[in-house]
Amino acid sequence: MKIDWDNLGFSYMKTPFRYVSRWKDGKWDEGALTEENTITLHEGSSALHYGQQCFEGLKAYRRKDGGINLFRTDQNSQRMNRSAARLMMPAIPEDKFIDAVKQVVLANEEFVPPYESGGTLYLRPLLIGVGEGIGVKPAPEYIFTVFCMPVGAYFKGGLTPTNFVVSDYDRAAPFGTGAVKVGGNYAASLQPGHEAHEKNFSDCIYLDPATHTKIEEVGSANFFGITKDGKFITPVSPSILPSITKYSLLYLAKERLGLVAEESDVRLDELDKFSEAGACGTAAVISPIGGIQNKDDFHVFYSETEVGPVTQQLYKELTGIQFGDVEAPEGWIIKVS
Known part of the structure; x- marks a missing residue:
């Protein structure tokens, strides 16, 4: 895929890999990368009916030397767990959250914009309640996923009021x-x-x-x-x-x-x-x-x-x-x- 790095917007773009992990019977599975960018949900999933879901947003940054930085990822993890607790969803261990983000960045490394472009790789962690249900109560299962896409500098001509x-x-x-x-x-x-x-x-x-x-x-x-x-x-x-x-x-x-x-x-x-x-x-x-x-x-x-x-x-x-x-x-x- 040929990308015009200097003219990226802030919109969805399918990248090759995303991370998915499932919670069932009181525990998270190991999680893995997948190329599938759709999620199939049971029609009774609480995320659909009662809004039992939360998400995060963070970025990966290309350094001048070609390496890649993540910024305060532990804070995103902690905030997602506060959101999860408020909606009675299971916490995602911080090391699991950070590892998932790292896996997605490395698997999609070619989509991290070059330093000179001012662009970044935007990452979207998402936690949703799924599984068979219809009553107003916590879901029996949960999906945690992290996907990403390159996005351009928000201000093309620099900061503008x-x-x-x-x-x-x-x-x-x-x-x-x-x-x-x-x-x-x-x-x-x-x-x-x-x-x-x-x-x-x-x-x-x-x-x-x-x-x-x-x-x-x-x-x-x-x-x-x-x-x-x-x-x-x-x-x-x-x-x-x-x-x-x-x-x-x-x-x-x-x-x-x-x-x-x-x-x-x-x-x-x-x-x-x-x-x-x-x-x-x-x-x-x-x-x-x-x-x-x-x-x-x-x-x-x-x-x-x-x-x-x-x-x-x-x-x-x-x-x-x-x-x-x-x-x-x-x-x-x-x-x-």
């Missing part, structure tokens, strides 16, 4: 499943996201479901802001999915940039205290926010066309670590090859 709009919809209920990575959260976000796109915004801003006064998430990403007095602030809430990118940026803001870095409330009526803002997550790493539309008010941060200096520094530091150009904190990088 975009605008977002505050949504009237709630992303998650208080004390619901907002803090875990389950499919239902994303299905519920499709309509608000579609309406935001129709109004020419990149996506919507979700407020806290209890009071609708504080920012929680930006589409399917976490929010962060840089205050005018040099603090890195990101929202705190039991309804927010704990982004691995966000916690990495919190660490780097404090340890590498010397900023005060904290999780705290981000009130919608206090946006004036921020000089820069952005959304962060695995896909885009950082999406700079130019402005936020809230009913009749449009608030601009640093600029609608230029990226703030702190946001640029954070992006450069984090991507430098991921691609092996900047020294990583201990334990953040696994060298696959």
Whole structure:
């Protein structure tokens, strides 16, 4: 297969191998690579009827020397197990999770984009409840799979600010499943996201479901802001999915940039205290926010066309670590090859 590495999008592409393991009678099997990219499910599977499923997203990065890095894979494993526990699914041992990811990367090594392209190999671990059933209860069996595809750099021309709009919809209920990575959260976000796109915004801003006064998430990403007095602030809430990118940026803001870095409330009526803002997550790493539309008010941060200096520094530091150009904190990088 001939791939135009410089023009990759973010879409599905079949690669030769994926990993599949099954849980039955209280234990996981050994798991193995397969070339089959379809899954046959019993019609009574709880994943289909009751949403008993969760997933993860992570990337493999080609280094300048040709080797391959994985970034904080242990954190993806731990987050998937928190999601699994919330939905009463079996945990996947961390060593099994990491080994599955490594196997998939090595088996599809030719699909890891070259360093110069800025692309990555996106990996999707997935855990679903399957088997015969119809009552609202945990499934009798489970499938854990990891598949992958090459994806391009999210920003073709570098970082570019975009605008977002505050949504009237709630992303998650208080004390619901907002803090875990389950499919239902994303299905519920499709309509608000579609309406935001129709109004020419990149996506919507979700407020806290209890009071609708504080920012929680930006589409399917976490929010962060840089205050005018040099603090890195990101929202705190039991309804927010704990982004691995966000916690990495919190660490780097404090340890590498010397900023005060904290999780705290981000009130919608206090946006004036921020000089820069952005959304962060695995896909885009950082999406700079130019402005936020809230009913009749449009608030601009640093600029609608230029990226703030702190946001640029954070992006450069984090991507430098991921691609092996900047020294990583201990334990953040696994060298696959």
